[in-house]
Amino acid sequence: MKKIILVLLMSIVGIAAQAQEKSVKKSKNKEVIIKVSGNCEMCEKRIEKAAFSVKGVKSAEWHIDCQDIHVYIDENKCSKEDVAKAIASVGHDTSLVKAPDDVYEKMHSCCKYERLD
Amino acid sequence: MYKKIAVLLLFISSSLFAQNSEIKGTILDEDNIPLMGANVFWQGTSIGTTSDENGKFTLKTSPDTKNLLVSYIGFKTQKIEVTSSTSLQIKLVALTTLNEVTVSKTVKSTRNSYTSSINLQTMGQKELLKAACCNLSESFSTNPSIDVNFSDAVTGNKQIKMLGLTSPYILIAEENIPSVRGASQAYGLSFVPGTWVESIQITKGAGSVINGYESISGQINYEILKPATDIPFFVNIYGSTEGRFELNTHFNQKYSDKLSSTLFIHGNTRQVKNDMNNDGFLDNPIGKQVNILNRWQYNDAEKGIVSFLNVRYMKDDKQSGEVSFNPDEDKFTTNAWGSEINTEKIEISNKTGYVFPDMPYQSFGFQNSFQSHKQDSYFGLNQYNIHQKSYYSNLLFNSIISNTKNKFTTGINFSYDAYDEFVGLNFSKDFSRVDNSIGAFFEYTYDNLDNFSLVAGARVDNHNRLGTFVTPRLHIRYNPWENAVIRASAGRGKRAANIFAENQNLFASSRNFSILNTSGKLYGLNPEIAWNYGLSFSQTFKLFGKDSEIALDYYVTDFQNQAVVDIDNSPQQVLFYNLEGKSVANSFQAEFNIELIKHLNLKTAYKYYDVNTDYSVGNLQKALQAKNRFFANLAFQTHILDKGQQWKFDVTYNWLGEQRLPNTSTNLPQYQLGEYAPSFAVFNAQITRTFSSTFEIYAGGENIGNYKQDNAIVSADNPFGSSFDSSMIYGPTFGSMYYVGLRFKIK
Numbered sequence: 001m002k003k004i005i006l007v008l009l010m011s012i013v014g015i016a017a018q019a020q021e022k023s024v025k026k027s028k029n030k031e032v033i034i035k036v037s038g039n040c041e042m043c044e045k046r047i048e049k050a051a052f053s054v055k056g057v058k059s060a061e062w063h064i065d066c067q068d069i070h071v072y073i074d075e076n077k078c079s080k081e082d083v084a085k086a087i088a089s090v091g092h093d094t095s096l097v098k099a100p101d102d103v104y105e106k107m108h109s110c111c112k113y114e115r116l117d
Numbered sequence: 118m119y120k121k122i123a124v125l126l127l128f129i130s131s132s133l134f135a136q137n138s139e140i141k142g143t144i145l146d147e148d149n150i151p152l153m154g155a156n157v158f159w160q161g162t163s164i165g166t167t168s169d170e171n172g173k174f175t176l177k178t179s180p181d182t183k184n185l186l187v188s189y190i191g192f193k194t195q196k197i198e199v200t201s202s203t204s205l206q207i208k209l210v211a212l213t214t215l216n217e218v219t220v221s222k223t224v225k226s227t228r229n230s231y232t233s234s235i236n237l238q239t240m241g242q243k244e245l246l247k248a249a250c251c252n253l254s255e256s257f258s259t260n261p262s263i264d265v266n267f268s269d270a271v272t273g274n275k276q277i278k279m280l281g282l283t284s285p286y287i288l289i290a291e292e293n294i295p296s297v298r299g300a301s302q303a304y305g306l307s308f309v310p311g312t313w314v315e316s317i318q319i320t321k322g323a324g325s326v327i328n329g330y331e332s333i334s335g336q337i338n339y340e341i342l343k344p345a346t347d348i349p350f351f352v353n354i355y356g357s358t359e360g361r362f363e364l365n366t367h368f369n370q371k372y373s374d375k376l377s378s379t380l381f382i383h384g385n386t387r388q389v390k391n392d393m394n395n396d397g398f399l400d401n402p403i404g405k406q407v408n409i410l411n412r413w414q415y416n417d418a419e420k421g422i423v424s425f426l427n428v429r430y431m432k433d434d435k436q437s438g439e440v441s442f443n444p445d446e447d448k449f450t451t452n453a454w455g456s457e458i459n460t461e462k463i464e465i466s467n468k469t470g471y472v473f474p475d476m477p478y479q480s481f482g483f484q485n486s487f488q489s490h491k492q493d494s495y496f497g498l499n500q501y502n503i504h505q506k507s508y509y510s511n512l513l514f515n516s517i518i519s520n521t522k523n524k525f526t527t528g529i530n531f532s533y534d535a536y537d538e539f540v541g542l543n544f545s546k547d548f549s550r551v552d553n554s555i556g557a558f559f560e561y562t563y564d565n566l567d568n569f570s571l572v573a574g575a576r577v578d579n580h581n582r583l584g585t586f587v588t589p590r591l592h593i594r595y596n597p598w599e600n601a602v603i604r605a606s607a608g609r610g611k612r613a614a615n616i617f618a619e620n621q622n623l624f625a626s627s628r629n630f631s632i633l634n635t636s637g638k639l640y641g642l643n644p645e646i647a648w649n650y651g652l653s654f655s656q657t658f659k660l661f662g663k664d665s666e667i668a669l670d671y672y673v674t675d676f677q678n679q680a681v682v683d684i685d686n687s688p689q690q691v692l693f694y695n696l697e698g699k700s701v702a703n704s705f706q707a708e709f710n711i712e713l714i715k716h717l718n719l720k721t722a723y724k725y726y727d728v729n730t731d732y733s734v735g736n737l738q739k740a741l742q743a744k745n746r747f748f749a750n751l752a753f754q755t756h757i758l759d760k761g762q763q764w765k766f767d768v769t770y771n772w773l774g775e776q777r778l779p780n781t782s783t784n785l786p787q788y789q790l791g792e793y794a795p796s797f798a799v800f801n802a803q804i805t806r807t808f809s810s811t812f813e814i815y816a817g818g819e820n821i822g823n824y825k826q827d828n829a830i831v832s833a834d835n836p837f838g839s840s841f842d843s844s845m846i847y848g849p850t851f852g853s854m855y856y857v858g859l860r861f862k863i864k
């Protein structure tokens with residue numbers, strides 16, 4: 001009897017857990033904000049292009065005054081980290097991933113923002 | 118094993134350090150005076166504090182960084198690497214002077230876009246104020262892309278042209294709902310008071326497919342002031358030496374942060390009879406107009422809803438003709454030649470936009486408009502009555518394909534036009550009919566976010582008279598190098614010519630009207646079809662250190678069919694027939710703009726038009742169209758002082774080359790005009806004095822050189838004779854005209 005109750009309880013907990021998993025279903029239009037450093041309009045083009053290169057990014061707008069990018073992503077296809085990685089790889093430091101030094105050094109002089117360390 | 122223990126120890130120690138350690142410090146200025154309220158932060162974290170009245174602070178160490186940022190207004194921010202937990206003494210260095218730099222750049226009153234695929238110009242309110250008077254047809258006098266002409270010597274009506282083609286070939290829309298069309302084609306622009314207009318967008322060439330298939334040479338869209346952002350009260354009073362008075366008042370009320378409304382009231386009147394050229398005819402009609410618009414706006418940003426409701430009533434009465442003409446006694450008699458045009462217009466329209474709150478790049482739009490436009494008129498013994506009741510509806514959906522580099526707009530629209538049209542000329546006929554069409558469109562926009570974009574659109578329509586047809590349009594933009602843009606466009610347009618409504622100026626003549634075709638569904642004629650191709654190049658650069666811009670464009674409009682209006686066969690006739698052969702409008706424009714000194718801007722443009730059509734008598738240049746034109750506008754404004762005081766000066770110069778005149782060679786010698794009209798130039802100028810941000814006075818003059826066309830009305834001495842014609846207008850009929858006005862606002 002005890003066993004049966006245990007099994008029942010377990011299965012209920014299991015279902016509940018499953019249900020919970022479902023409720024944190026991945027959003028197809030998730031807005032994420034990432035800190036991204038940059039200086040100028042050239043930076044803006046470069047940053048947004050990099051963001052769009054990630055599959056699943058639906059819109060990307062970088063704001064020079066706030067030094068952040070607002071991105072809408074399909075969470076089934078990519079993550080916030082993927083976007084940050086792509087942006088960092090073209091030379092822009094983000095709050096999640098830093099840009100490689102050699103890429104940063106190669107940027108146009110007007111794009112050389114003050115680095116986050 | 119040892120390794121593991123080492124790692125473990127390291128972990129414990131570092132977490133211990135993180136938990137227990139604090140750093141302490143004092144922040145001082147260069148003279149060792151403690152700074153209170155300085156910010157102390159671990160870089161890239163939210164862990165921080167401010168210094169106390171003794172400049173002292175304590176802060177927990179951060180596991181993420183050793184870099185401490187210390188900042189204080191007026192001092193240089195310092196970054197310190199904290200290696201030990203001993204007490205820190207941080208000295209901040211004052212910035213030598215607290216430089217407050219204001220970067221200001223005057224916003225241009227007309228902007229040519231460098232990022233849009235479509236050759237689009239936006240005229241803002243500043244530009245619109247340059248032409249103080251009075252309605253939309255007069256708003257373009259400072260814009261080189263649009264030519265403004267008088268359509269005839271009787272009605273005082275101004276006609277606009279683009280790429281050498283008259284306004285029926287331009288799709289004119291009010292907030293993207295086609296507004297000047299059908300019955301309102303001739304006078305519609307004069308029924309929109311200039312002060313109501315927030316901005317005008319001018320598209321050269323085919324344009325977008327979203328608003329319909331009718332545009333051939335371009336599109337003009339105007340936006341009306343929005344209640345949510347309008348000021349509580351505005352008044353504009355205007356008076357001119359030709360006896361015209363205008364009054365515009367706007368009352369705005371905001372009921373809540375979501376609901377607002379504006380009541381626009383416009384009235385104008387001209388009661389003084391002027392005959393400056395002593396031909397016995399009024400130079401301008403006398404008359405009056407009442408025009409009322411009540412506009413409501415509902416905004417709900419959280420739910421993503423914006424909605425507008427407009428209710429409008431307009432009544433306009435005009436009388437023209439011989440000075441002695443008295444409508445009560447002389448109407449439809451040969452006592453005196455006279456004309457009355459009475460128009461009444463009622464309009465109700467609504468548009469609603471919905472933006473998906475979690476998807477700002479996806480939206481719905483729904484537009485509905487009902488209009489009733491009734492015109493009763495006579496011109497001497499000719500009569501023309503038209504009443505158009507129309508309904509227009511447009512449902513749009515905007516979204517993206519995978520990302521915002523690929524956008525699309527798709528939707529359907531529906532239009533219904535019931536015309537009661539009666540024509541009393543050399544024949545009398547009722548042309549009443551119903552037109553309706555339904556269409557679907559898809560427009561794709563690609564933007565690589567850098568130097569290339571394109572707009573490709575197509576629509577399929579079914580129209581009870583035009584049949585089922587496809588309208589493709591394509592626009593491409595490419596920035597080959599910095600500050601330069603190349604654009605190309607191609608597109609098809611198709612339309613039903615309302616031959617009487619569009620050629621009302623010919624009613625004020627003794628010409629016999631005849632339509633030579635009978636098989637078509639539009640007054641016996643076939644639909645007009647044209648392809649338009651365009652290429653343009655613009656570049657901004659510094660010339661002797663001055664901001665300059667050069668813009669070149671070339672457009673070709675090639676008609677496959679046209680409802681040809683032939684006034685060259687005989688001065689006593691106007692013939693309408695389907696095009697046989699070719700009809701091509703070529704237009705070339707070179708524009709050069711420069712900011713000569715700060716606040717002094719010069720705009721110049723040279724325009725060349727070659728508009729030729731195969732008429733019954735052979736291929737001819739379009740009559741009353743100057744092949745060469747030159748335009749210059751010089752605008753100067755003083756720096757705005759504290760309370761908004763400012764002077765503004767504006768001078769516009771227009772030179773028109775010779776124009777071919779319609780054939781009058783078979784008239785009696787005194788009624789012949791010759792082959793070409795002489796070239797001439799017209800000067801307009803305006804001065805505005807702004808006393809404060811709420812009050813200003815302006816004064817100006819039009820046609821200051823007092824140029825007047827000779828023989829504006831052929832056979833004015835015998836208006837019921839066979840040679841009478843008031844439509845041969847190539848220049849101003851009224852001499853110079855001066856005006857004053859004021860604008861007052863409550864903000």
